[in-house]
């Protein structure tokens with residue numbers, strides 16, 4: 124897999140990407156310099172001390188035991204994954220990696236100038252009808268990696284100069300990640316780790332990551348149980364995600380950056396605005412401000428597009444999920460953003476803010 128990593132390409136220098144020429148807006152770099160309560164000067168990744176004391180390897184062993192009758196995620200299938208049985212996530216003993224590369228499309232504070240070292244795990248525990256990454260998440264693509272091989276991918280990401288290791292869709296492979304981090308940390312890994320999930324995580328599993336993950340990046344998707352049932356077959360999603368995001372915040376707090384503008388530790392909350400669901404967007408964003416903090420760093424994402432099963436015919440030939448078979452209107456994006464502002468949120472992802480209003 125390490126060979127799949129794209130070579131570090133010459134991107135715009137980190138200090139240049141936030142200055143909006145002629146806009147009169149403060150630059151991203153300026154905000155980092157002045158808002159010192161959100162700055163970390165001396166950074167050591169969260170997992171380093173756990174690795175030094177040997178606790179990380181112990182924790183990985185305990186986590187692997189959970190695969191025996193899997194209760195790792197809120198599906199709680201009970202699949203005997205150590206014996207090769209597959210549950211809803213269709214993943215057995217080994218993590219399957221679809222691709223790994225230096226991602227230049229993530230938030231500015233993750234991609235920086237050399238990219239976010241993204242590891243896309245195949246399969247998923249949520250199964251959204253509108254999955255925006257269906258080629259990776261729902262195809263049995265990629266190869267099962269041993270912990271040593273996954274650790275080698277992480278070390279190669281660091282060698283190529285990426286700013287972090289970004290685990291995408293990690294909820295069903297937390298034990299495998301812990302095993303690999305324990306190995307990679309012993310071989311010198313020193314990048315921040317990003318847990319980039321749908322928010323459909325259990326508090327119990329997240330506690331295995333306490334002191335390991337530096338940046339949590341949940342995409343809080345649905346507020347209403349009925350919407351979550353219809354679009355992801357997960358009616359328990361709203362309360363599960365609320366508990367999960369609260370636990371993430373308990374562990375790492377609001378997002379803090381280095382003086383280079385790169386994320387070091389904290390929660391970076393994403394929310395994908397869906398067509399016709401602005402009320403749910405507003406409720407989610409208000410909840411983030413109220414229950415976490417108005418200082419929560421938020422990416423209100425505008426890029427939803429019909430994908431996967433949206434618009435595909437059912438057995439009677441009728442097109443499915445017609446209500447979300449369009450992109451969100453600019454008025455819907457603006458309304459979600461206005462609700463976030465009214466709730467007191469103010470730390471919006473700069474790049475996304477740019478897209479919304481220009």
Ligand code: SF4
Nearest residue numbers: 193196199200210212
């Ligand atoms: S991680 Fe997979 S097997 Fe385990 S409970 Fe979740 S969906 Fe089921």
